[in-house]
Amino acid sequence: MSNPYKGRTGLDRIRRALGYSMSGLQAAYKGEDAFRQECWLALVLMPSAFWLGRSWVEVVLLVGSVLLVMIVELLNSGIEAAIDRVSFELHDLSKRAKDLASAAVLLSLVLCGGIWAAALWSRFAG
Incomplete structure (x- = not known):
């Protein structure tokens, strides 16, 4: 087949x-409201990475962390759409899938925030 x-x-x-x-x-x-907000934030953060980063490695980490958030958000949205396509009925496995995808977004945001906070600290306090 x-x-x-x-x-x-x-x-x-x-x-x-x-x-x-x-x-x-x-x-x-x-x-997706969250993706739209992340796009606008990326429009500000990505050019800022070239000013904030002191080396190409720092710039890549700053830009990469923003892109990672957007990638994970797209995957989260895809999982939510697939679950909703199957059924709007409340089901433990559907909730689990959506919650796990949401947790992945949260972790990517924490990682991104940590990288940006460390870069800002290094730039202004170091």
Whole structure:
């Protein structure tokens, strides 16, 4: 049994994959308040990383931590959408999946905040 949508190769596959990714980003921006807020925050934080970071490693950590939050938020939104697609009925496993995904977002935010706090401390107190 083969999937008729999996036969793409080469540049056609890359072009379509890019289109799907752009559609996903657009859907997340339009439909997810948290992702939209993180996009606006990233618009401020990412350029600031080039000023705050004293080396390319620090800049990469600062920018990477912001991107990680956005990546985890997209995964969280995907899990929530899949759960909601199956059923809106309250179920322990659905709640668990959503709670675990939400916890992943929280941990990525804590990591990001810690990296930025350490960089600010190093820049101004060190």
